[in-house]
Amino acid sequence: MLLVADNLQITNPLIDAALRDLNPDPIHEMVKKCVEAGADAIDINSGPLFREPEKKMKFLTETVQEITELPLLLDTTNPAALEAGLSISRNRTIINGFSLEAVKLEKILPLAKKYDCEIIGYLLYPNSHVPQNESERLNIALEVYGEFQKTGLDNEKLIIDPVIAPVIWENGNIQDTEILSVLRNLPDLLGFSVKTIAGISNLTSGRGPGERKLLLERCYLPMLAAAGLHMALLNVFHTESMQTAKACNALVNPKIFTWEWE
Amino acid sequence: MLLVADNLQITNPLIDAALRDLNPDPIHEMVKKCVEAGADAIDINSGPLFREPEKKMKFLTETVQEITELPLLLDTTNPAALEAGLSISRNRTIINGFSLEAVKLEKILPLAKKYDCEIIGYLLYPNSHVPQNESERLNIALEVYGEFQKTGLDNEKLIIDPVIAPVIWENGNIQDTEILSVLRNLPDLLGFSVKTIAGISNLTSGRGPGERKLLLERCYLPMLAAAGLHMALLNVFHTESMQTAKACNALVNPKIFTWEWE
Numbered sequence: 001m002l003l004v005a006d007n008l009q010i011t012n013p014l015i016d017a018a019l020r021d022l023n024p025d026p027i028h029e030m031v032k033k034c035v036e037a038g039a040d041a042i043d044i045n046s047g048p049l050f051r052e053p054e055k056k057m058k059f060l061t062e063t064v065q066e067i068t069e070l071p072l073l074l075d076t077t078n079p080a081a082l083e084a085g086l087s088i089s090r091n092r093t094i095i096n097g098f099s100l101e102a103v104k105l106e107k108i109l110p111l112a113k114k115y116d117c118e119i120i121g122y123l124l125y126p127n128s129h130v131p132q133n134e135s136e137r138l139n140i141a142l143e144v145y146g147e148f149q150k151t152g153l154d155n156e157k158l159i160i161d162p163v164i165a166p167v168i169w170e171n172g173n174i175q176d177t178e179i180l181s182v183l184r185n186l187p188d189l190l191g192f193s194v195k196t197i198a199g200i201s202n203l204t205s206g207r208g209p210g211e212r213k214l215l216l217e218r219c220y221l222p223m224l225a226a227a228g229l230h231m232a233l234l235n236v237f238h239t240e241s242m243q244t245a246k247a248c249n250a251l252v253n254p255k256i257f258t259w260e261w262e
Numbered sequence: 263m264l265l266v267a268d269n270l271q272i273t274n275p276l277i278d279a280a281l282r283d284l285n286p287d288p289i290h291e292m293v294k295k296c297v298e299a300g301a302d303a304i305d306i307n308s309g310p311l312f313r314e315p316e317k318k319m320k321f322l323t324e325t326v327q328e329i330t331e332l333p334l335l336l337d338t339t340n341p342a343a344l345e346a347g348l349s350i351s352r353n354r355t356i357i358n359g360f361s362l363e364a365v366k367l368e369k370i371l372p373l374a375k376k377y378d379c380e381i382i383g384y385l386l387y388p389n390s391h392v393p394q395n396e397s398e399r400l401n402i403a404l405e406v407y408g409e410f411q412k413t414g415l416d417n418e419k420l421i422i423d424p425v426i427a428p429v430i431w432e433n434g435n436i437q438d439t440e441i442l443s444v445l446r447n448l449p450d451l452l453g454f455s456v457k458t459i460a461g462i463s464n465l466t467s468g469r470g471p472g473e474r475k476l477l478l479e480r481c482y483l484p485m486l487a488a489a490g491l492h493m494a495l496l497n498v499f500h501t502e503s504m505q506t507a508k509a510c511n512a513l514v515n516p517k518i519f520t521w522e523w524e
Binding site for chain 2: 167168170171172173174176177180208209212215216218219220221222223225226227243244247248250251252253254256257259
């Protein structure tokens with residue numbers, strides 16, 4: 001399970017200001033801290049970038065690449081920003097992401113083909129509603145894969161996100177238990193060992209006590225790891241969650257176990 | 263997932279001395295601490311009790327019952343001791359346990375029928391060797407269930423223990439990942455929702471750094487909970503493991519989620 005930092009977010013005022021002023025320093029510092037925390041990849045969550053999308057995303061992508069050769073996830077709904085980032089990225093780059101929403105199929109998915117890169121497909125309805133059970137998620141996975149196949153890209157370029165439900169939703173914890181089954185069943189359903197990713201912060205979004213949120217995160221990560229999740233998108237400054245995830249990797253990987261994991 | 267205290271062990275010198283002197287105080291104190299720590303049941307691990315088995319097990323069982331009405335697991339290979347405990351137990355009582363070993367089938371399993379109580383069946387070969395993969399474990403489960411059925415007891419009286427492998431065994435972590443699949447597949451294999459139990463301390467037995475052992479325990483508990491494990495036998499004084507297990511219960515149970523779990 002690769003650990004993708006979700007820390008580089010436009011919702012962080014420091015990052016927002018750095019982007020506004022095209023000041024690389026706070027971004028360098030943030031990325032360095034993510035690398036030190038053990039991140040395996042960096043999600044660049046720029047938001048929609050209504051103003052100067054190309055310039056802003058090029059700045060973000062280049063600034064991150066100055067610090068690290070880790071894989072990048074370009075996390076924006078703005079196709080112009082996305083293409084600008086893709087045009088200058090040297091690191092392994094993943095588009096985050098598309099869904100069955102018409103504008104995503106028309107404007108985002110083709111960029112994966114044009115730049116021959118990986119892309120995350122969300123298990124969401126075309127209106128962005130979240131499916132309510134395993135059966136709905138698996139049906140949507142077939143549709144997402146169908147749309148992906150039309151690009152002609154190799155299967156290994158697809159990464160599916162089953163979309164974790166907040167536990168405080170009416171049936172959120174039941175959905176999140178079903179997502180474990182979705183992850184186990186996707187390879188058989190699609191006929192290949194499709195890669196998967198999940199955004200951990202979704203689990204505890206909304207109101208709730210901070211310590212219990214972190215505890216719940218540390219409970220769900222091992223469940224996801226055991227279900228075969230390939231990439232977890234999380235706050236890599238949650239030190240205990242990172243320790244848990246790395247211990248999970250030592251436990252569930254088909255290698256000889258050693259206590260000396262990093 | 264019920265949390266069964268494995269703390270009341272004859273290998274603890276305080277408990278050994280209390281049993282030798284028939285002194286209830288250290289046992290009372292230990293059981294009180296287990297209850298305070300959140301135990302849902304108490305395993306009475308008396309060892310084989312070569313001397314005065316009936317007297318010793320009656321003393322242990324009665325002493326524990328003076329403190330708590332929680333379910334008891336009578337954990338001994340000595341049939342005389344076991345029957346003495348069963349004869350005076352008032353709490354819900356579980357025999358821990360039998361396997362395909364001839365002496366267990368002849369001397370232990372019939373006591374479950376005689377006292378109409380639950381019994382743990384271990385997925386071990388008749389020579390007590392540990393099976394090496396999922397397929398072997400499932401085959402043994404069929405044999406264990408076959409022997410159990412001969413007693414005529416209701417299916418709900420059977421609790422299967424898949425026997426966690428120490429991770430430091432050559433393929434221990436691979437076996438422990440397969441055990442998750444065993445737990446998920448047992449109900450379909452046996453045709454009813456068979457109860458299951460696992461001894462968590464097995465996971466990290468042998469040499470290894472203490473902090474990482476605890477961390478690994480906190481990783482494996484959620485995996486077991488998500489796989490549907492009914493009872494975890496563990497050291498209930500591992501506070502963080504207990505917190506993790508209780509958070510898992512809040513997450514995977516098919517109830518409306520609340521942050522207010524105990």
